Amino acid sequence: MIDSQSIDVLKSQGYLVMSKPALCNEELLDCFRAFIDTDPAYKERYLQKRFGYAFDGYSYVGQPDSSNQAEDDLVSTFVLSEFYDVERYPSEFHRFLHGGWRATLQTIRALEIEALELLNIPGLLDFYRQNVGHMISNNYYPPIRNFAATAADNTRLSAHPDASLFTIFPFGIDDDLELELIDDSGLSAWQSVQASASMLLYPGYLLELWTNGDIKALNHRVRLAHDVAAERFSFAFFSLPFPQREFVMPGRGTMTSEAYFEAYVGLF
Ligand SMILES: [Fe+2]
Numbered sequence: 001m002i003d004s005q006s007i008d009v010l011k012s013q014g015y016l017v018m019s020k021p022a023l024c025n026e027e028l029l030d031c032f033r034a035f036i037d038t039d040p041a042y043k044e045r046y047l048q049k050r051f052g053y054a055f056d057g058y059s060y061v062g063q064p065d066s067s068n069q070a071e072d073d074l075v076s077t078f079v080l081s082e083f084y085d086v087e088r089y090p091s092e093f094h095r096f097l098h099g100g101w102r103a104t105l106q107t108i109r110a111l112e113i114e115a116l117e118l119l120n121i122p123g124l125l126d127f128y129r130q131n132v133g134h135m136i137s138n139n140y141y142p143p144i145r146n147f148a149a150t151a152a153d154n155t156r157l158s159a160h161p162d163a164s165l166f167t168i169f170p171f172g173i174d175d176d177l178e179l180e181l182i183d184d185s186g187l188s189a190w191q192s193v194q195a196s197a198s199m200l201l202y203p204g205y206l207l208e209l210w211t212n213g214d215i216k217a218l219n220h221r222v223r224l225a226h227d228v229a230a231e232r233f234s235f236a237f238f239s240l241p242f243p244q245r246e247f248v249m250p251g252r253g254t255m256t257s258e259a260y261f262e263a264y265v266g267l268f
Pocket residue numbers: 160161162220
């Protein structure tokens with residue numbers, strides 16, 4: 001699945017499109033669409049502030065206080081995770097959470113363990129096994145003709161690194177994702193990724209911090225679509241520390257999960 005060659009590609013290129021075919025997203029897409037179609041007052045019951053750890057919950061376009069998207073990003077998100085009971089989440093998601101969620105997590109965990117074994121970074125696999133769980137960000141981009149303004153730098157989703165150890169798109173990727181790639185002389189350039197029915201993996205800020213910058217979190221964004229009437233969906237899995245864990249971060253001493261998130265949010 002992931003071999004030493006792909007790890008070399010990951011290190012030199014900054015991301016990896018895997019040979020592994022994407023999983024089917026039909027079940028989750030149906031659940032997410034059903035939630036998106038509910039009325040605003042219902043969705044408000046599930047805002048991030050009703051959860052309280054990491055990024056769980058609902059965020060919407062124009063929201064000033066979301067911790068996982070900027071106010072002008074043209075996306076609504078719902079974050080689900082292993083950190084809360086299924087019953088805390090809207091019933092629209094229960095079919096997936098009682099259905100394909102566990103098997104998808106197992107697939108992702110197996111890929112990450114393969115990557116970590118090959119990366120062979122001291123202490124990181126132990127840290128992962130002891131402290132790391134997952135969340136998924138379900139992202140809905142309404143048609144861009146619905147909006148009078150764009151996100152920063154004329155984008156649909158402004159540039160950012162993720163908070164994860166790894167971010168994985170198990171259902172493949174749609175058009176318009178752009179990655180900031182840095183060449184050997186340190187020059188950076190935005191490159192668009194072709195829509196793909198393969199899984200995509202890239203490093204997040206947790207891996208950058210753990211390796212003291214040897215492996216950089218990949219900066220990414222979503223460009224404006226040519227088709228102004230088209231909706232866009234994406235589903236990104238993040239590996240993150242469980243709440244209230246304490247661990248030793250190389251070069252930084254003891255750190256809690258909550259302090260890690262503060263450090264990440266402090267980037268913006
Ligand atoms: Fe992201």
